[in-house]
Amino acid sequence: MTCEPIPFLDLRTPHRELEAELLQVLQEAFRTAGFVGGPMLKDFERDFAEFCSTRYCVGVSSGTDALRFALMAAAVGNGDSVVTVPNTFIATTEAITQAGALPEFVDIDERTYNIDVDKLREYLESKCSPDPRTGRLISRRTGRRLAAIIPVHLYGQMADMDPILALAENHNLVVIEDACQAHGAEYFSERQNRWCKAGSMGHAAAFSFYPGKNLGACGEAGAVTTNDEELARRLQMLRDHGQAKKYFHAFEGYNGRLDSIQAGILRIKLKHLAGWNEKRRLSASLYAQLFASDTQQPAPDTLHSTLDPIVPPYEPLWVKAVYHLYVVRVQERERLQAYLSEHGISTGLHYPVPLHLQKAYENRGFHQGDFPVTERIAKEIISLPMFPDLTVEQQQRVVATVKEFYSMNKNVL
Numbered sequence: 001m002t003c004e005p006i007p008f009l010d011l012r013t014p015h016r017e018l019e020a021e022l023l024q025v026l027q028e029a030f031r032t033a034g035f036v037g038g039p040m041l042k043d044f045e046r047d048f049a050e051f052c053s054t055r056y057c058v059g060v061s062s063g064t065d066a067l068r069f070a071l072m073a074a075a076v077g078n079g080d081s082v083v084t085v086p087n088t089f090i091a092t093t094e095a096i097t098q099a100g101a102l103p104e105f106v107d108i109d110e111r112t113y114n115i116d117v118d119k120l121r122e123y124l125e126s127k128c129s130p131d132p133r134t135g136r137l138i139s140r141r142t143g144r145r146l147a148a149i150i151p152v153h154l155y156g157q158m159a160d161m162d163p164i165l166a167l168a169e170n171h172n173l174v175v176i177e178d179a180c181q182a183h184g185a186e187y188f189s190e191r192q193n194r195w196c197k198a199g200s201m202g203h204a205a206a207f208s209f210y211p212g213k214n215l216g217a218c219g220e221a222g223a224v225t226t227n228d229e230e231l232a233r234r235l236q237m238l239r240d241h242g243q244a245k246k247y248f249h250a251f252e253g254y255n256g257r258l259d260s261i262q263a264g265i266l267r268i269k270l271k272h273l274a275g276w277n278e279k280r281r282l283s284a285s286l287y288a289q290l291f292a293s294d295t296q297q298p299a300p301d302t303l304h305s306t307l308d309p310i311v312p313p314y315e316p317l318w319v320k321a322v323y324h325l326y327v328v329r330v331q332e333r334e335r336l337q338a339y340l341s342e343h344g345i346s347t348g349l350h351y352p353v354p355l356h357l358q359k360a361y362e363n364r365g366f367h368q369g370d371f372p373v374t375e376r377i378a379k380e381i382i383s384l385p386m387f388p389d390l391t392v393e394q395q396q397r398v399v400a401t402v403k404e405f406y407s408m409n410k411n412v413l
């Protein structure tokens with residue numbers, strides 16, 4: 001019997017289901033010739049700001065531009081350093097470099113795969129020193145002013161924002177959330193005694209609407225959210241050639257606007273986002289149950305033991321993750337991935353090479369061993385199929401095939 005392939009991500013079904021509504025967006029754009037700016041953009045920006053519980057949303061052309069513009073609007077750039085994690089997509093550091101700053105790294109937490117706040121504190125206290133004149137931190141490695149932190153809410157789970165924000169306040173640092181994988185994720189802030197949405201906690205946050213994201217456009221798109229009116233104003237100018245009024249340019253900006261058609265499409269899809277995220281959360285808990293049925297689970301407070309063949313994602317009580325990706329840690333990763341592929345199951349690796357070891361950064365003075373947790377997990381993680389329409393049968397087949405692989409390979413583990 002040949003089985004239907006299981007895709008890593010099914011982008012066709014939601015578009016088939018929403019086709020009639022999405023076509024109306026195109027018809028409206030054709031009828032009004034409203035391709036740039038206009039009500040479609042404004043309506044989406046208003047709705048997405050409301051979804052994120054922020055005062056402002058500024059639509060831009062990609063998540064990378066959202067990060068770059070957010071840094072620039074917050075006056076982070078030439079001569080600065082910005083600290084982030086090496087376990088992220090390169091867009092995070094590209095934006096830092098393109099804004100004129102240099103990326104610095106802090107290792108990740110072994111269980112959440114997000115920034116390790118103890119290591120961030122250690123970095124700020126022992127790898128930076130205060131400028132005797134201004135009191136601002138200077139990175140010892142780069143000799144530059146440390147201006148900002150970019151916590152990345154990777155795989156759909158928010159970083160531990162309370163201590164990050166407290167450290168940033170103590171050291172006068174801007175916080176730009178990389179929420180490109182975390183639309184709708186939540187964090188329980190003890191400081192505020194309430195649940196907070198991804199994108200609402202830092203000075204500004206960047207979202208990507210790349211098609212495969214939890215909220216994806218039908219092409220490239222992104223947005224910045226913020227509660228700061230002045231920052232929002234600068235973002236609106238940065239994305240539009242530095243102008244607030246046509247042909248009056250206060251500074252040189254960029255052509256980084258969000259297309260109206262994409263904004264219209266995103267607005268239709270936004271109505272479904274909470275439901276889609278809920279389905280992803282249900283699929284994640286089903287995966288965890290299926291893996292747990294005869295796989296040893298790590299106790300919540302123990303680190304990955306080399307005896308566990310599969311370590312499912314860890315979701316602390318203080319977050320509601322939206323599972324942009326369902327990432328497990330495994331042994332014999334390459335062989336498992338090949339076995340799944342032979343059985344028609346597509347998987348991904350997010351990410352196989354830590355940023356500090358990428359060729360793009362080979363001359364930046366980073367070395368193997370600098371960020372051991374990221375380096376170790378990069379060899380062990382695999383992303384399993386995850387999308388809102390994933391069926392119970394598909395999940396059962398994925399888990400059964402993973403288990404079959406390990407039972408056939410007991411002797412090598």
Ligand SMILES: Cc1ncc(COP(=O)(O)O)c(C=O)c1O
Nearest residue numbers: 062063064089091092180208210
């Ligand atoms: C963590 C992270 N940051 C930034 C980006 C950049 O977004 P975009 O591809 O829309 O430029 C992505 C998108 O893949 C991402 O996953």
